[in-house]
Amino acid sequence: SSSMVDFIWKQWYQRRVRGRRASVGSTVNNFKTRWQNHKSHIKKAVRSCEISCHFNDNQFHNLTKEPLKTFDNELSDQIEVIIFEKLDFSKCLTFEDRSRIAKERESYWQNELMTLTDFGGLNKRSALNEIKN
Numbered sequence: 001s002s003s004m005v006d007f008i009w010k011q012w013y014q015r016r017v018r019g020r021r022a023s024v025g026s027t028v029n030n031f032k033t034r035w036q037n038h039k040s041h042i043k044k045a046v047r048s049c050e051i052s053c054h055f056n057d058n059q060f061h062n063l064t065k066e067p068l069k070t071f072d073n074e075l076s077d078q079i080e081v082i083i084f085e086k087l088d089f090s091k092c093l094t095f096e097d098r099s100r101i102a103k104e105r106e107s108y109w110q111n112e113l114m115t116l117t118d119f120g121g122l123n124k125r126s127a128l129n130e131i132k133n
Helices: 031-044 050-057 070-080 095-112
Strands: 006-013 021-027 079-088
Touching: 021 031, 021 050, 021 095, 031 050, 031 070, 070 079, 079 095
Parallel strands: none
Antiparallel strands: 006 021, 006 079
16 A cells, blocks of 8 residues: 555756756655656746755756646656655554654665765755654
8 A cells, every 4th residue: 555655766867067966755645646746846836845946946957848748758858766665664553653764764865875965966954854753
C-alpha cells in the first residue's frame, strides 16, 4: 500500500555549466502525487520549495508553459528523478513516526549525496531540522 511506503528521491538538474545540481526529498504520500505538485508549482511559478524556485529563477530552464505536453517534454529533458529508497512503515503506528523516519533518511541522503546548498546542491536545510520532537 502506498500509504505504508515512503519514497526518498533524488532530482538531478541537467542544465548547469559545471555539471548537475541535485536535491533530495521525501514524501509520506505517494510519489506520483508529490511529483504532480512539483510540476504544477514549477509551471505556475509557485515558490513552495527549492525545486520550483530553481526552475523559475534560472533563465536557462525557460520552459514553455503551454501546451501541457510541450511543458512535460521540456521538463523531462531537464530533470531526472530517481527513487532510490523505499521505507517500510508496517511497524510505524503513527503518522509522526513515519514522518520522523522519512526525515531521518532524507537527511542521511542529503549528506551522503551532498545536496545541501553548502555543497552546491539545492537543499537549503537539512531534513533533520523539520523533525518535530
